[in-house]
Amino acid sequence: MLSGDLYQQKNQVKIGILLILMAFSGAWFYYTNTLIVRLESHEEEEVRLYAESLEYALTSPVETDVNFFFDKVVKINTEIPVIYEYQGQYQSINLKLPENTQEIPAFLKQKSQEFQTTHPPIEIDGGFGKGYIYFSHSFLFTQLQYYPVIMLLGLLVFGYLAYLAFSASRRSEQNRVWVGLAKETAHQLGTPLSGLKGWVEYFKTDPDRYETEFVLEVEKDVERLETITARFSNIGSVPTLHPEPLAQHVEQFVDYLKRRVSSKIKWNVNNEIPAGKMIPVNRNLFEWVVENLCKNAVDAMEGVGELRIHLWEKAGQTYIDISDTGKGIPKSQWKQVFNPGFSTKKRGWGLGLTLAKRIIENYHRGRLYVKASEPGKGTTFRISLPS
Ligand SMILES: Nc1ncnc2c1ncn2[C@@H]1O[C@H](COP(=O)(O)OP(=O)(O)OP(=O)(O)O)[C@@H](O)[C@H]1O
Ligand SMILES: [Mg+2]
Known part of the structure; x- marks a missing residue:
């Protein structure tokens, strides 16, 4: 009765929220990025000023006192790590140096190489050969x-x-x-x-x-x-599981269902489970699951077709496959069909599969899912239970 629209809408809301989040973080990245670009050119400017004043200080005649001016320029920069190299000698500002002074030259040499990956070095000519200024980004950056x-x-x-x-x-x-x-x-x-x-x-x-x-x-x-009544009372409490010859019960129950549906449905039960094999189940609830799956299969075939039930075991698991030759389920709905209220039928409540999944997964610790389905060809639902 409730159509798939509700789930379509729910998905649209999710996509909407995701888009808003993406737009929001996009704007955020853009904004911080412009800040970063501005900060970077500002930092470059600062180091260039430092380089120029250093060059000026080095090339000025000895009698001009540039120290006062140079000190000021150096003091502006309290953040950007800078290394000055002159003929294999290194000096640095804003860098935490190793405690052992002997390690300092090697450390600075290595750092200056690292710094080259972020900025090309600035060359200065103090008149006695070339020196280089290497710099990196500030902590803030x-x-x-x-x-x-x-x-x-x-x-x-x-x-x-x-x-x-x-x-x-x-x-x-x-x-x-x-x-x-x-x-x-x-x-x-x-x-x-x-x-x-x-x-x-x-x-x-x-x-x-x-x-x-x-x-x-x-x-x-x-x-x-x-x-x-027993089914409802079982689902309303914690149901007890008993070891049961499950395969036989399913066969018997299918016989019972057979008599109640159109004779144009061909039933085909293929039981590969050894006779007498006991599996812990709540028989009442389990039959309810089989009934729901078979009813859906019959509905999907609109009264004509083949309903196959295949019981088998593998690696300590018991499998029950219920296949029909009905209208099939589009892949996008393989999960949705288990949502409460999802129905494509005029008189469906969309509760059958929700209930079946609850019974198998919550009460029997098994799994129920769409194993395969092709529109126009048919569907297989698979139950797996721990033996
Ligand atoms: N074997 C199947 N083949 C094709 N579609 C199926 C099959 N089983 C379920 N469906 C789809 O899943 C939907 C949900 O099934 P479910 O049993 O939960 O509800 P319902 O059969 O519509 O109503 P009800 O509550 O009466 O069972 C169905 O409406 C149908 O569209
Ligand atoms: Mg149903």
């Missing part, structure tokens, strides 16, 4: 470079955690609704059911009435109602 990345990562982690917390609380809420509703239904069905059972027993004591079609039919319906 480096920080600014990583800042947007760190912020974005933080934002993503935060968003992801918020999403997890939100969906966990939503899931536990859904759980409560399921369990509560199932319990209540079982409880409410219980009272009229025991009344009906009483009546059937009463009619049985009257030999004239007992064998009539009427009583037999009522008895069958009462049995069916009992099964339904």
Whole structure:
């Protein structure tokens, strides 16, 4: 009854949020990038000024006192690491040097090589041969470079955690609704059911009435109602699992289903599980799953086609494949079909597969998924259970 639109919309909202986030971080990167570019040219300018004043100081006649001016220029720069090399001798500012003074020349030589990867060295000619100025980025610059990345990562982690917390609380809420509703239904069905059972027993004591079609039919319906009540009561509590000859139960149950659907459906059960093999299950709930999957298969074939059930084992797992020759499921919906409310049927509630998945995965620790499907050709659902 609820169509796939709801899920389409949900996906669109997700894509929308993602786009906004991308636009936002794009703008952010752009903004910090312009800051970085400006800071970089500013830093280059500063070092160039330093280089020029150094050159000026070196080339000025000895009697001109340039120290006062030069000191000022040097003091402007408290951030950018700079190395001055002159004929194999190194001097530096704003660099943390090794404590052992003997290591300093090698250290500076190595640093000056590193610095060349960020900026080409500035050549100065002090009149007695060439010197070089190597420089790198200030701490502020480096920080600014990583800042947007760190912020974005933080934002993503935060968003992801918020999403997890939100969906966990939503899931536990859904759980409560399921369990509560199932319990209540079982409880409410219980009272009229025991009344009906009483009546059937009463009619049985009257030999004239007992064998009539009427009583037999009522008895069958009462049995069916009992099964339904037991299912709801099982899903409303923590169901117990018993070792059962599962394959036999499935075969029997399929026989029962067969009689209730169109005779134009060909049933084909292929059981490869050794007779008597016991598997821990809750029989009532498991039959409910098989019923839901078979009903969907029959619906998908619109009453004509072949329904195959294949039971087999491999590596400690039991597999049950339920395949039909129906209309198929587009790959984009293989996961969606398990969402509550997802239905393409006029009179569907879209709960059958949600319930089946809950029963297999929450109560039996197994898996239920679409194994294969091709539009127009058919679908295979696979149940796997730990043996
Ligand atoms: N074997 C199948 N072949 C093709 N489509 C399927 C098959 N099984 C399920 N679907 C698709 O998945 C949807 C959801 O199935 P689900 O059993 O959860 O709900 P429903 O059958 O529509 O309603 P109900 O609650 O009555 O079971 C179906 O409406 C159908 O579109
Ligand atoms: Mg269904």
